[in-house]
Amino acid sequence: MPGRSIRIARIAGIPVGVSPWWLLIVALLTWVLGAEYFPQEVPGVSPLAAYALGLASVLLLFASILAHELGHALVARAHGIAVEEIDLWLLGGVAKMSGEAKDPGVELRYALAGPAVSAVVTACFALLDVLLPEQSTATGMALIRYELLINGLILGFNLIPAFPLDGGRVLRALLWSRTGRIERATELAASVGRLCGFALIALGVLALFSAYALDGIWFALIGYFIVTAARQEMLGVEVRTAFGGVSAGEIMSRPAIVIPAGEDAQHALRDYFSRFRYSSFPVVDESDRVLGLLTMQRLESLPARALEEMKLTELIDRDPALLTGPETDVTALLSRPAFRRVGRAVVVDERSAPLGLVSVTDIERALRAQRVRASAS
Ligand SMILES: [Zn+2]
Structure with a gap:
């Protein structure tokens, strides 16, 4: 889904984010439930109570979706697949993995974990629906029946073999x-x-x-x-x-244009970012070892005064996943969250000296060249 997600929580060490659309959906669903569903199901309910019930139902619905995604995420993690974050969006959620299941058995367990959680949640609401005595409040029943219906729908929708x-x-x-x-x-x-x-x-x-x-x-x-x-x-x-089998060293752009760590941000902007067409540069120490990546995004996020005062070493992204050996498989690089975030990695030798850069653009270019070769042969 388009748009950056907003971090709202961290569960079992996994960041949970929501798409900006989510807020719109919460408002829309609350409105539909408060204006139509609850007044119909609970005769005599006050408008304020109806909307409050609507909001509560929607939040419960999203808690159910979150539980479903956590089901996937925890099974993935148990099998050694790192979970980057869980994103809740327009029609449900997505647990973002870095990497794929290694065999069909793991994939099957991972795929069934979410629906299994939804099935349990649905069963719980069905049980409540059956067990609560008829004379109990119409309000509670209306809420439970809505959650029962919607969780059943989530379960059914996710099991479509698409x-x-x-x-x-x-x-x-x-x-x-x-x-x-x-x-x-x-x-x-x-x-x-x-x-x-x-x-x-x-x-x-x-x-x-x-x-x-x-x-x-x-x-x-x-x-x-x-x-x-x-x-x-x-x-x-x-x-x-x-x-498959292509290494970072084979498709990297050379040579890597690097910025000495002693430069200040003003000079980096003038001598590198304005002159070359790259949006990030490796920063190296005196012995030519890569310390990290300096990105345009980071510089843009700074107030003008900070550009003069801060050292480059304070501004660089030091995520070690942004450095890679020349023999790393390109597919492995593509599945690294850090690479997807910055769109670029520095290829270094065994003593961390820069050899070249691999960017999403390099990969796209190599893919296009491959297509031309394939159609020519
Ligand atoms: Zn799912």
Whole structure:
């Protein structure tokens, strides 16, 4: 989803963020629930109470989505896949992993963990619905029935066999264990996903001309999301196929233009950022060892006065994941969160001296060259 996410919490060491759209959805759902659902289900409820109930329902809904994503994240972590963050957005959530499952069994467990949590949550609300005596408050019942319905929907939606939805991941894991080839399995699962996505869009468009026009919009939106996500996954496969076995040293730009650590930020801006077309530079100490990366973004975030006062060593990004050996596989580099964040890594030799730079642009260029070669042969 577009837009940067806003950090709201940290659970089990995993940062949780929300998309700015999330606030809009909270407001919209609260309004629909407060203006229509609760006044209908709870006769005589005051408008204020109806909206408060609406808000409570929406927050519970997002807690359910978060629980679902935590299910995925904790299983991934148990299998040694690092979890970068959990993002809640328009239609649900995404647990961002750095790296992929190593075998179909892990993928299957990871894919089923989220729906398993949703199934438990749904079952809990169903149990409450059955166990609470009829004479108990209409308010409680209305709230429970809404959560029951919505969690059932989350469960059902995620089990659609449309990769990258959970159901599609299950399908991919099964294909993977059958064929033994993850690329082929991903391609097949993504094709099925794309078909499901187009089917949902078609259904949505048809519904626009019926009494269910509003549901139609949701169907089309979800379909569009699935088609886009499936295309991205296919692109990912193309990159992995193209760069399997290609090392950072083979595609890096040389030589690396470096800034001596003794420079100040003003000079760095004038002599490097204005003169060369790069948006970040490695900063080196007197013995030519890379200390970290200085990015344009960091300089832009500073007040003008700080540019004169601060040393470069205070401004650089020292994340060791931004340095890499020439033999590192490009696909491994692409899955590093630090690389995706900065879009660039410094290739260094064994004593940390700079050899070159690998950027997203370098990778794209190499991919295009590969395509031309493939079509020529
Ligand atoms: Zn899921």
